Amino acid sequence: GNSVTQMEGPVTLSEEAFLTINCTYTATGYPSLFWYVQYPGEGLQLLLKATKADDKGSNKGFEATYRKETTSFHLEKGSVQVSDSAVYFCALSGRQGAQKLVFGQGTRLTINP
Amino acid sequence: EAQVTQNPRYLITVTGKKLTVTCSQNMNHEYMSWYRQDPGLGLRQIYYSMNVEVTDKGDVPEGYKVSRKEKRNFPLILESPSPNQTSLYFCASRQYDRVGADTQYFGPGTRLTVL
Numbered sequence A: 001g002n003s004v005t006q007m008e009g010p011v012t013l014s015e016e017a018f019l020t021i022n023c024t025y026t027a028t029g030y031p032s033l034f035w036y037v038q039y040p041g042e043g044l045q046l047l048l049k050a051t052k053a054d055d056k057g058s059n060k061g062f063e064a065t066y067r068k069e070t071t072s073f074h075l076e077k078g079s080v081q082v083s084d085s086a087v088y089f090c091a092l093s094g095r096q097g098a099q100k101l102v103f104g105q106g107t108r109l110t111i112n113p
Numbered sequence B: 001e002a003q004v005t006q007n008p009r010y011l012i013t014v015t016g017k018k019l020t021v022t023c024s025q026n027m028n029h030e031y032m033s034w035y036r037q038d039p040g041l042g043l044r045q046i047y048y049s050m051n052v053e054v055t056d057k058g059d060v061p062e063g064y065k066v067s068r069k070e071k072r073n074f075p076l077i078l079e080s081p082s083p084n085q086t087s088l089y090f091c092a093s094r095q096y097d098r099v100g101a102d103t104q105y106f107g108p109g110t111r112l113t114v115l
Helices: none
Strands: A003-006 A010-015 A019-021 A021-027 A034-037 A043-052 A056-059 A062-065 A075-079 A086-093 A101-103 A107-112 B004-007 B010-015 B021-027 B032-039 B042-051 B053-055 B076-078 B086-095 B110-114
Touching: A010 A019, A010 A043, A010 B004, A021 A034, A021 A086, A034 A062, A043 A062, A062 A086, A062 A107, B004 B086, B010 B021, B021 B032, B021 B086, B021 B110
Parallel strands: A010 A107, B010 B110
Antiparallel strands: A003 A021, A019 A075, A034 A043, A034 A086, A043 A056, A056 A062, A062 A075, A086 A101, A086 A107, B004 B021, B021 B076, B032 B042, B032 B086, B042 B053, B086 B110
């Protein structure tokens, strides 16, 4: 079945540092890929997505590129802020049938001033 | 405002006492899901519904029931809760599109403790 693997957390960085959170996936066919973010005490919200190979999703300074050859969708940001502290989830959705959204285990990010 | 609402937000109950967590969306979405979030496990799908009167099991359906009598509502029912159902629960909805790329909208979560 489909699965998503994220880098283990927690991740702690200083403000203005460069961020990478690794995400790799296993899927049949050509899934859509997502990054969701969960701020403290809230539900998940979509951060960015990509629906085909070589697509780049971007939002709020975050970027991720759909790499089919390496089955990866790594999240990057050039200069993080304290307000980026949250839990980040990589996810994929199959195109067939129920199109279930499959999540990675989440990576907790803390940014220190 | 487009949103998914859940009630209650917090619930402490005892083993065996039936409970229902309500979920409602105002976006006319066809597809709705329930997830539970546990540390180190991410989100796991409990049940989903692709339209009114169409529901199916997700990855962890044991001990849960759902119904979809109206498009906007998708309640989660625990007939006889047990302590291993202590978790953070999320309802979500999205439009069903042909490539699975549509955004999923999440409710704010229900933190359930079963004693």
